Amino acid sequence: MDMLHVKRLSKIYGGRVTYRALTDIDFTIKKGEFVGIMGPSGSGKTTLLNMISTIDSPTSGEVLLNGTNPHELKRNQLALFRRRELGFVFQDFNLLDTLTVGENIVLPLTLDGKSVAEMDEKLQTVAEKLGIVDILEKRTYEISGGQRQRTAIARAIIHTPSLLLADEPTGNLDSKASRNVMETLETINKNDGTTMMMVTHDPLAASYCHRVIFIKDGQLHNEMYRGESRQAFFQKIIDALSLLGGNTHDLSSIRV
Amino acid sequence: MTFRQFAFNNVSRNKRTYAAFFLSSVFSVMIFFIYAMFIYHPGVENGEIHRFVAQGMVAAEYIIFLFAFFFLFYCVGAFLKRREKEFGILMMHGMTQGQRNRLIFMENMMIGSLSIVFGIGLGMVLGKLFFQFAGFLLDVEPLPFYLPLDAMVLTIVCFLCLFVAISVFTVLFLKRSNLLELLQGSQRPKQEPKASVFLSLLAAALLVMAYALAIWAKGAFVMVLMFPVIALTIAGTYLLFTQLSVFLIRLMKRNRHFYWNKTNLVTLSDLAYRMKDNARMFFLVCIVSTVAFCAIGTLAALASSITETTVRTNPYAFEYLTTADAKQREATTARIEKALQDAGFPFEKWEVTTKYLSVNKEEHQGVSIVGVTEYNRAARAADADEVQVGDGEAVYYQRWPGEDVSGAEDGSLTVAGQQLKPRGIEGFSVIRSLSGNQLVIVADSVYAQAKESNFEHNYFYQVDRWKETKELSEKLEAEISEEHDGAYSFGARAPIYQELKQMANTSLFIGLFVGVLFFVAAGSFLYFRLYTDLESDRRQYGAITKIGLSEKELSRIVTTQIGLLFFVPIIVAIVHSAVAFVSLNSLLKLMMIASVVKPTAIVLASFVLVQFVYFWIIRNRYLFNLKRSMQ
Structure with missing residues (x-):
C-alpha cells in the first residue's frame, strides 16, 4: 500500500536568477518502508524534504500523503495535518530550550489538546523505547547531542504519525551516537511499522534504510534496495556515490 | 503539560529573555500608579495643592499612558522577532494560527498581570519618597501616605486594557511569514540598504535649513517658525539616519586605507549591514530624546528664574x-x-x-x-x-x-x-x-x-x-x-x-518624570535592539574568533558598535536641542526668563552622564553574554 506518492514534483526558485532546484521527481513510499534520500551537495535533497514536510511549497507537481495533498489544505487544516500525520527530526534537533525533555516530547500532543493522563502514558512508553526515561526532567542544554536527537525522535513519534521525516539526523553527532540513533530509528521502524524518509549525506546512516534513492542536479538518478547484509549495502552505497561524481568531501563521513 | 502550562513554562523558564520586557512594563505601571496616587490623594482633591498642579498631573497621566502603549507595543514586537525560530518549530509541530495567537495573548497577559502587581507594589514603596519630593519641590508640607484604592483600581483597569489591546494588535500585525523563513530565524541574510545620493543631500539640506531658520528667528518670530522648523528637523533627521548615514558609511568603505585597517573591516561592514534596522530606532530615540531635553531644559529654566522673573515684573x-x-x-x-x-x-x-x-x-x-x-x-x-x-x-x-x-x-x-x-x-x-x-x-x-x-x-x-x-x-x-x-x-x-513658583515647580516636576520615562524608554529601545541581534552576533563573532580575533579586539568592536548605538542618537538630539535652545532663548527672554544656558547645560550633562553609565552596564553585560556563549 502506498503511503507517500510524489508526482512530477518541480521547484524553481525565483529571484534575479531563477534556479531550478528539482525537476519532475516521481517516487512512492510504501507503508512501513524506511527510505533514504542521498545525493551530492546542492542536488536538491533538502528541497525535496521541505516539499514533503510542507515547510516549502512546490512550483508544480503534487505530494500525496495517504491520498491527501497537504499543499491544497487551508492554513488551519495544514496545522492539524502536520500535527497528526507528520513527525520531524532535524539535524540541529530544534528542541525548545524553555521546556524540559519530557515537555518537548509531549509538545505535539499538547498542541492537540490531549488529556494529561494520555500524554503521560504515551510519554512513558516512548521514553522507554528510546532509553531516555532518566532525563525527562532535564533541560535541553543539560544533555548530550545523542540524547537530544533521541528526544527529537521521541517528539516525532509520540503521536504515531503516518510519516516520519528526518533531515540529516546524524549530521551533528559523533559515530557512536550516530549508530545509536540509527539503530533506534531502525527498531522503531521494525517494531511499530512507522514509515520513514530520511535525507542524509552519511553512507553509514543510509545503510540502515530499506531503499536509498539517489538524486543528482535535482533529478532522480537511481535507487538501490538493501539485501540481507547491511555491510554489503553500505559498500554499494559508497560505490554509487563515487559513481554519482560527488565531491570527495561527501565521502569524508565514512566512519567504519 | 496542558497548553496553559506550556505558555506558563515558556515565560517562567525564560526569565532572562522576558526580563527586559517585564521590567519595562513594571516601570511604566509604576510611574502611572505613582501619578494616579498623587491625583487621587485626599490632600490634592481637597485643594491643599493648587488646582493647576492636579490638572498638570492628569495631563501627564494621559501622556504616560499613551506613551506606555507605544513603548510596550514596540517591546512586544522586538521580542517576538527574536522568537521567530521558536514559532517556526512550533508551527512545524502543527501549531495553528489560533494557537499561536492564544500563546502570545496568554504570555502577554501573564507578564502584564505580574508587572501590574509589581508596578503597584513598587509604586507603594516609592510613593512616600515621591510625596516627600513633591512637597519639597512644590514648597508645601509633604502629603501624608494613604491607601490609594482608587489609584489601584485605575491602574489595574487601565493597564489590563492596555495589555489586552497590545496583545490583540500584536497578533493583528504579525506578519504571515512562511515556515522556511521562520525556521531560518535570524540566520536569514539581510540585504545591505542602499542610499540615494539625492536623498542624502536632501537630508543635509533640510537640517541646515531648519538650523538656519531656528538660529535666525528672533523674538516673537520663533513662535511663527516653530512648526515649520520642527517639521523640517523631523524629516531631516529621518533622512539623516536612513540615507545620509548609509551614504557616509559607503564613502568610508570606499577609502581602503581606512576600511581595511584592522578591525574597521568588521565594524564598518557590520554597521552598514545593520543600518536599516538601526535607522528607524535611531530616529525614534533621537526624536524622543530631543523632546525630553527641550521640555526639561525649558522647565528647568523656568523654575530656576522664578525669583528673578517676579522681581522684574513686580x-x-x-x-x-x-x-x-x-x-x-x-x-x-x-x-x-x-x-x-x-x-x-x-x-x-x-x-x-x-x-x-x-x-x-x-x-x-x-x-x-x-x-x-x-x-x-x-x-x-x-x-x-x-x-x-x-x-x-x-x-x-x-x-x-x-x-x-x-x-x-x-x-x-x-x-x-x-x-x-x-x-x-x-x-x-x-x-x-x-x-x-x-x-x-x-x-x-x-x-x-x-x-x-x-x-x-x-x-x-x-x-x-x-x-x-x-x-x-x-x-x-x-x-x-x-x-x-x-x-x-x-x-x-x-x-x-508663590503661585508662579508652584506652577513652575509643578511643571518641572511633571516634566522631569515624563522626561525620565522617555529616557528610560529610549534606553530600553537600545537594549531590545541589542538582544534581538545577540544570536546572530554570537555566530558572527564566533566565526571571526576562530580566524583569530583577540578578546581585546572583540571588546573594541563591540564597544564601538554599542557606543555608536547609544551615543549617535543622543549626540544628534543634543545638537538639535542646543539649536532649539538658541531660539527658545530669545523667546524666553521675552517672558522675562534670564537664561536657559545654565539649567539646560546641567540637564544635558546629567543625561549624558546617566547615558554613559547605562552604556557601560549594557556593554559589559553584552560582552559577558557574548564571550560566555562563544566558549
Missing part, C-alpha cells in the same frame, strides 16, 4: 496706587506700615505722584505722565534702569514683549499745548498708570506745566524678606478692599511669587 514688595483723597491715603498707608512693623519686617517707602491726562474722551484711553526725576527715584528704588528724557520727548515703555512703541498712542502727545515726540524703550516701567492705558515719562518742566489735576499717588514699599510676606499681604489685601473708598490698586509680590 518691582516692589508692595505697591499701592490710588486717586483717593489724603485722608484715605493716610489711613491705608498707615495700615500697611503698621502691619509690616507688627510682623517685624523692616521696610523702605517711596512716594511718587503722576498725573492722568485724558487724551480721548473715551475712558482708559488716556495716559498718565510722570516727571523724569520722580521716575528715576522710583527706578533706583526698584534697582531698575534710569531714563534720560529730552525736553520735547515722551518716553513710552513696552507693555508686552514685542510691542512696537515707536509711534505709541496715535503718534503724538500734547501736554500743555506742547507737542511731544514719542520715543519707545524696550523693557518695563517700574510705575504703572492706575486710570490710564500707558505711563509716559516726560521732562520735569513738561510735567510741571501739565494742568490736569487728576493726581495718582503711588506708594512703594521694599521689604528685604518679602518672600515671607505672603499671609500678611493676603490679609492686607482683604482689609484694604473692605474699607477703601475710591479707585485704588494694591499689589504684593509674595503671593504672585
